[in-house]
Amino acid sequence: MSEASIQQVPTTPFDDQRAGTSGLRKPVGVFEQPHYLENFVQAIFDTRPELNGGLLILGGDGRFYNDIAIGIILRMAAGNGVGRVIVGQHGLLSTPAVSHLIRKYQAQGGIILSASHNPGGPDGDFGIKFNTANGGPAPESVTEAFFQKTLEIDSYRIHTGDAPDIGRIGGFELGDMRIDIIDPVRDYAGMMQDLFDFDAMRELLASGFQLRFDAMHAITGPYARHIFTDLLGAPAEWILNATPLPDFGGGHPDPNLKHAAALVALTRGENGVDFAAASDGDGDRNMILGKHCFVTPSDSLAIITANAAMIPGYRNGIHGVARSMPTSQAADRVAERLGIAHYETPTGWKYFGNLLDHRRITFCGEESFGTGSDHVREKDGLWAVLFWLNILAGSGRSVADILAAHWREYGRNYYTRHDYEGIDSGIATQLMDDLRAQLDSLPGQRFGEHTIAWADDFSYTDPIDATVSTHQGIRIGFENGSRIVYRLSGTGTQGATLRVYLESFEPDPAKQQHDTRQVMQALVDIANRVAGIRARTGRNAPDVIT
Ligand code: G1P
Ligand code: ZN
Numbered sequence: 329m330s331e332a333s334i335q336q337v338p339t340t341p342f343d344d345q346r347a348g349t350s351g352l353r354k355p356v357g358v359f360e361q362p363h364y365l366e367n368f369v370q371a372i373f374d375t376r377p378e379l380n381g382g383l384l385i386l387g388g389d390g391r392f393y394n395d396i397a398i399g400i401i402l403r404m405a406a407g408n409g410v411g412r413v414i415v416g417q418h419g420l421l422s423t424p425a426v427s428h429l430i431r432k433y434q435a436q437g438g439i440i441l442s443a444s445h446n447p448g449g450p451d452g453d454f455g456i457k458f459n460t461a462n463g464g465p466a467p468e469s470v471t472e473a474f475f476q477k478t479l480e481i482d483s484y485r486i487h488t489g490d491a492p493d494i495g496r497i498g499g500f501e502l503g504d505m506r507i508d509i510i511d512p513v514r515d516y517a518g519m520m521q522d523l524f525d526f527d528a529m530r531e532l533l534a535s536g537f538q539l540r541f542d543a544m545h546a547i548t549g550p551y552a553r554h555i556f557t558d559l560l561g562a563p564a565e566w567i568l569n570a571t572p573l574p575d576f577g578g579g580h581p582d583p584n585l586k587h588a589a590a591l592v593a594l595t596r597g598e599n600g601v602d603f604a605a606a607s608d609g610d611g612d613r614n615m616i617l618g619k620h621c622f623v624t625p626s627d628s629l630a631i632i633t634a635n636a637a638m639i640p641g642y643r644n645g646i647h648g649v650a651r652s653m654p655t656s657q658a659a660d661r662v663a664e665r666l667g668i669a670h671y672e673t674p675t676g677w678k679y680f681g682n683l684l685d686h687r688r689i690t691f692c693g694e695e696s697f698g699t700g701s702d703h704v705r706e707k708d709g710l711w712a713v714l715f716w717l718n719i720l721a722g723s724g725r726s727v728a729d730i731l732a733a734h735w736r737e738y739g740r741n742y743y744t745r746h747d748y749e750g751i752d753s754g755i756a757t758q759l760m761d762d763l764r765a766q767l768d769s770l771p772g773q774r775f776g777e778h779t780i781a782w783a784d785d786f787s788y789t790d791p792i793d794a795t796v797s798t799h800q801g802i803r804i805g806f807e808n809g810s811r812i813v814y815r816l817s818g819t820g821t822q823g824a825t826l827r828v829y830l831e832s833f834e835p836d837p838a839k840q841q842h843d844t845r846q847v848m849q850a851l852v853d854i855a856n857r858v859a860g861i862r863a864r865t866g867r868n869a870p871d872v873i874t
Contacts, residue, residue, distance in 0.1 A: 333503055334407045336483050339363040345371070345478040347471035349676045349818035351457030353443045356393050359454045363484070369401055369439075370484035371477035372458050373408040375470070378436040380409040385429045385459075387421025387512060388441025389547040389610040390572035391448035394419050397441050397456070399491040406505040407485035413505065416512035419494050420572060422547045422611030424700075424708035425516040427463035431704065432515060436461050442547075442610035444819070445582035449575030464681035464705030468797070513554045520555060520711065523641030523703060524718045530560050532721040541713065542568040542591040542606035545577040551611065551710055581608050583615035583697055583709070584874045585622065595619055603720060603727060607709030612677075613697040614709040616716050618727020623716075624743045626656035626831075629693030631734050632715055634662045636690070638722040639715060641703070646690035650683050652676070653786050653801055654813045654829035655695040656741035665738070674788045674800035675815065677707055682792035695745060695829065697874075732840070739835040742847045746870035747817075748826040748861065755864050756816055756824035763802045763814060763859055770804060775854045781807045804858065809833040812855045828855050828870070 342361075345352055345368050352368055359365050373379055384405055388394040398419040405413050414429060415421075419441070421429070426438045443455035458466045458474070466474075492500035492507055500507040533539060533556075541556060543549035549570035556562040568591065569577065580587045583606035595604050595617045604617040616623040623631070633649045636642040648669030649659050663670035669688060673679035677700075680692040684702045693699040698707035699715075719730065770783040786800040801815035810832040817825035830851045834840055856862055 333488050335486050335488050337363070337366070337486060338483050339367055339481060341479050341481050342367060343479065346475040347466075350444060350465065351440070351455050353446065353453055353455035353819060356450055356452060356454045359393060359397070365397055365400055365456070366404065366484045366486070367478055367481050368456060368474065369404050370408075370481060371474040372439070373404065373485075374477050375473040376437055376458075378461070381411045382436035383412045383414065383433060384410050385414050385421070385426050385433070385435045385438035387416035387426055388419055389422070390418070390420050390574065391442065391454065391576070391609065392450055392452065392574040393454045394441050394574070395494065397454070398494055400486070401439060402491040402502060402507060403487045403489070404485065406487035406489070406502040410505055412508065414508045414510055415494060417495065417497050417509055420512045420547060420550065422512070422516070422551060423457075424612055424704050424706045424711065425512060425551070427459060427704035427706040428516055428519055430459055430461065430463040434461070438463075440610065444610050445580070445608040445613060446819075447576065447580050448609065449578070452575065459705070462681060462685055462705050464684070465676075465678040467678050467681065469795075513551050516551060517555055517559065519703060520714055521559070523639070523711070524714045525640050525721065526559060528721040529714070529717050532717070533560050533562050537603070538601035539717070540566050540568060540591060540594050540601050540604045542583070542588055542604070543570050543572075544579060544581040544583065544588065544606060544608065545569045545571065545573040546581040546607070546609045546611070547572055548607040548611045548710055555710065555714070576609065583608050583613050584872070586872050586874070588615055592617060592622070595621070603717065605713040605716070607713070608697070611709050612707040614699060614712040615697055616712065616727070618731070621728045621731060623727065623731060624656070624695070625693060625697045625699060626651070626658050626695050626741060626743050627731065627734065628712065628716070629655065629691060629699055630658035630662045630738065631719070631730060632699060632712070633659055633666070633691050634734065634738075635719050639718050642690065642701070647687050648683070648689040650680055650689045650692040652679070652694040653803070654745070654815065654827070655693060656743040656831045657833070658738065658741040659691075659693070661738045671791070672788075674786065674797050676818070679788065679790070679797070681705055682790055686792050688791070695743065735840045736837045739833055740840040742832045742834060742844050744830050744844055744848050745874045746828045746830070746852065746855075747872040747874075748828075748865055748867055749820070749871040750823040751826060751865045751867070753824045756826055759826065759859055759861070759864050760802065760814065760816060766858070767802070770858070775857070776850060777808070778810060778850065778854060779807045781805050810851055812851060812858070814855075814859060826861070826865070828859075828861070830855060
């Protein structure tokens with residue numbers, strides 16, 4: 329290829345390209361600034377030399393700016409000597425599908441265009457994430473190298489030719505680089521067929537059982553249509569909001585009780601459906617609902633672990649289980665019973681990577697509607713839904729029965745999370761600093777029936793590579809096993825978001841059917857008092873309760 333077709337474009341650094349909990353996420357307008365995307369992408373190519381001559385997987389959740397960014401990244405890949413790019417048709421690939429393709433085709437890495445569950449459209453958010461050759465999110469050392477590079481960048485390389493039409497499946501060339509545009513769904517669906525009992529699930533869906541899946545106008549629509557409708561025989565109407573839209577239909581593609589309220593409503597009343605589920609913008613989150621019931625993601629992880637032997641892909645035994653620190657301790661109890669290891673990691677999927685790669689764990693999950701296993705290196709929304717559907721098909725029980733039986737056996741971890749969004753960053757930082765300053769004086773303090781036993785600022789030492797991550801959230805533990813955790817979000821794009829996580833344990837089956845709000849009220853008040861949330865933020869209530 330003649331060097332003349334590759335342009336070296338002069339640029340100047342931006343100082344805000346440090347990745348958060350999950351990639352670089354900003355309002356669309358920030359990405360639309362000249363050279364903004366290009367600088368970050370060049371930093372990836374500069375710091376990941378294995379991509380030169382290598383294979384890159386590329387796709388996104390279809391949000392506004394996805395197609396433009398795909399075109400730019402393809403031309404920059406050609407400009408930086410990438411050997412081959414596999415890209416999803418129309419630029420679509422879910423986050424777990426990218427992880428799977430990286431592993432299946434032994435790619436050197438993948439680029440995912442998504443701001444996950446953040447709203448999209450011209451006034452919404454955009455984002456870019458890099459996944460390494462194991463299929464998982466780039467660890468901090470890698471994203472930090474990107475950031476350092478972006479601070480000193482002075483040019484980027486881009487091919488002057490046109491990228492192919494990404495709407496057409498097939499093989500193309502751009503300079504010396506090969507581009508394969510593939511069906512985004514096929515490989516992923518094949519993996520699901522290897523893991524789960526599709527015959528049993530097909531039978532269940534044909535038996536009068538009612539399922540609804542809400543794709544929230546985001547990436548999982550095409551995946552769910554193929555898996556539930558084509559492969560499992562579900563009526564097409566059972567897949568709601570199945571067409572990915574650049575602005576997600578104006579919605580907030582976050583599968584939780586607030587943003588998927590319409591789906592929740594379908595599980596209520598006399599004609600409530602048996603099973604309902606939803607996924608987020610890029611397809612890695614999941615929400616599980618049964619008739620008149622909601623499964624907290626923390627319980628979901630525990631129940632998945634407890635029922636693994638029922639699922640073909642996990643029948644031959646499992647390693648341990650890991651949960652992010654704020655996730656309830658329900659999975660720990662299952663692990664102890666099964667005699668397998670359990671781990672507590674900081675918030676963010678990247679911390680599970682080493683544990684999965686070194687076979688310390690099979691399952692992992694976060695309270696933030698993320699659940700997954702060693703089949704990929706991302707959380708996987710549809711995988712979790714199919715896991716539950718397979719449990720339902722295999723056990724013949726309802727979601728509510730499975731939950732109740734689980735609590736009877738292991739005890740119930742009541743759980744709730746309160747989010748205060750868009751608060752002033754200075755106030756939020758001060759609140760956390762003041763909590764940190766109180767850590768030594770908290771133990772022994774009594775609030776009604778609750779006495780604080782211990783308090784700390786969570787820090788984690790990776791058991792594989794000994795990397796230490798500090799300041800991962802303030803934890804307060806009570807003598808009765810309850811916990812309060814405070815941390816600031818690392819994914820928000822407006823001001824700061826304070827997350828308060830609350831957990832209390834109830835071993836007595838006679839007291840396990842209470843309303844979560846009632847059970848948690850005392851802890852909510854303590855959380856407010858200890859941190860002074862109302863007084864400092866002027867907020868009387870959280871913006872989102874999950
Ligand atoms: C949030 C969730 C976290 C999840 C991340 C990416 O991060 O809390 O569990 O891994 O989104 O989906 P946060 O905004 O809390 O930093
Ligand atoms: Zn997501």
